[in-house]
Amino acid sequence: MTSVWFVTGCSTGLGRAIATAVLDRGRRAVVTARDPEQVADLGSNDRALVLPLDVTDHAQVTAAVAAAEDAFGRIDVLVNNAGYGYLAAIEEGEDAEVRGLFDTNVHGLVDVTKAVLPGMRARRSGHIVTISSLGGLAAFGATGYYHATKFAVEGLSESLAAEVAPLGIRVTIVEPGAFRTNWSGPSMRQSATVIDDYAETAGARRTATLATYGHQPGDPARAAQAVLTAVESDEPPLRLLLGKAAYDIATARLDTLRATFDEWRSLTLSTDYPEN
Numbered sequence: 001m002t003s004v005w006f007v008t009g010c011s012t013g014l015g016r017a018i019a020t021a022v023l024d025r026g027r028r029a030v031v032t033a034r035d036p037e038q039v040a041d042l043g044s045n046d047r048a049l050v051l052p053l054d055v056t057d058h059a060q061v062t063a064a065v066a067a068a069e070d071a072f073g074r075i076d077v078l079v080n081n082a083g084y085g086y087l088a089a090i091e092e093g094e095d096a097e098v099r100g101l102f103d104t105n106v107h108g109l110v111d112v113t114k115a116v117l118p119g120m121r122a123r124r125s126g127h128i129v130t131i132s133s134l135g136g137l138a139a140f141g142a143t144g145y146y147h148a149t150k151f152a153v154e155g156l157s158e159s160l161a162a163e164v165a166p167l168g169i170r171v172t173i174v175e176p177g178a179f180r181t182n183w184s185g186p187s188m189r190q191s192a193t194v195i196d197d198y199a200e201t202a203g204a205r206r207t208a209t210l211a212t213y214g215h216q217p218g219d220p221a222r223a224a225q226a227v228l229t230a231v232e233s234d235e236p237p238l239r240l241l242l243g244k245a246a247y248d249i250a251t252a253r254l255d256t257l258r259a260t261f262d263e264w265r266s267l268t269l270s271t272d273y274p275e276n
Contacts, residue, residue: 002047004072006030006065008055008112009082011038013181014131017224018079023048025228030068030075032082055082055108065115074123077231078116080109081131085146085183087209088191089202097189098145105149110156117164124168127231130157134177134246138253141198142205161238173239174227177246179218184209218243 005022009015011033022029023045032053033039043050049071053064068075083105086097113128120126135143136150154173161171178184190206223242230240241247261268 002026002028003076004028004030004068004074005077005079006032006068006075006116007079007081008032008053008108010042011035012187013183014176014179014220014223015079015081016042017220018081018227019048021221021224021228028072030064030072032064053082055112056103058111061108061111061115065112065119069119074119075116075126077127077129078113079129079131079227080112082108083131083149084187084189085143086189086191087142087202087206088145088193089142089195089198090144092191092193092195092198092202093145094191094193097191101145101189102149102152105146106152106156109153113160117169120164120169121167126169127236128157128160128164128169128171129227129231130171130173132157132173132175134175134241134243134249136173136175137250140205142202142209158238170236171238172227172230172236175239175241175246175250176223177218177241177243177249178212178216179220179223179243180214180216181220182213184216185213217245 005027007015007019007022007029010019010031016039019029019031019039019042023042028047030049030051031039031042032051034052034054036050036052039050042048049068051064051067053060055061065075084101086101088094109130116128130153132153133150135147136154139147157171157173164171188210194203226240226242230236241250
């Protein structure tokens with residue numbers, strides 16, 4: 001039976017690449033975007049259903065999932081891809097922008113997941129793919145609020161995996177490094193507030209991040225193929241790093257964490273009640 005994939009945020013970048021790869025492999029795809037005109041070309045495939053979806057709009061989420069299930073009978077794989085970045089030192093962060101970032105990257109993801117889960121539970125099968133980021137494992141200056149959303153998504157997805165595994169539902173958290181998408185270009189938002197004292201830290205990284213646009217080493221098409229390969233494997237991973245930089249930085253982060261934990265081990269252990 002041909003699997004049905006429901007992908008959010010398909011207008012550009014990784015979401016579009018995943019939807020394209022799904023269709024190229026002969027699967028069926030529910031291709032969603034805030035502006036469906038941007039993905040209308042994918043709708044020419046008779047295995048595709050193009051739907052408008054702003055993940056922050058609960059009514060649209062409910063309608064899109066219902067339309068997908070009406071058209072194809074089920075959703076086998078949900079890819080939570082919709083999201084964007086925000087550049088600001090923590091002190092520079094603007095309340096409305098930060099809340100909007102969380103609304104899309106976290107609350108919208110949760111809303112879509114909760115809408116899809118009842119069907120998966122009823123069938124005792126399904127796979128939820130969360131597009132997180134290397135930034136869900138390691139944090140840097142100027143992207144603290146973005147990291148906060150991705151750290152939240154990591155924790156939510158890990159808990160979800162434990163909850164749904166006995167129901168036949170799998171979860172995979174995808175953690176890309178820098179890929180040649182609009183993330184560091186047209187999709188990136190920035191705080192209008194700029195504090196000079198952060199010029200050498202967050203300010204410098206703002207500039208460096210924006211300068212990567214169009215030169216990122218990661219290929220979205222190859223990333224999409226990797227996601228499909230992982231999802232369709234016999235034992236899909238809970239976490240999937242994408243790109244050499246992601247692997248190198250994530251493994252170095254593990255080494256640093258262990259070294260710090262070991263260095264402070266005696267103080268850590270001293271906080272338990274004494275053993276009798």
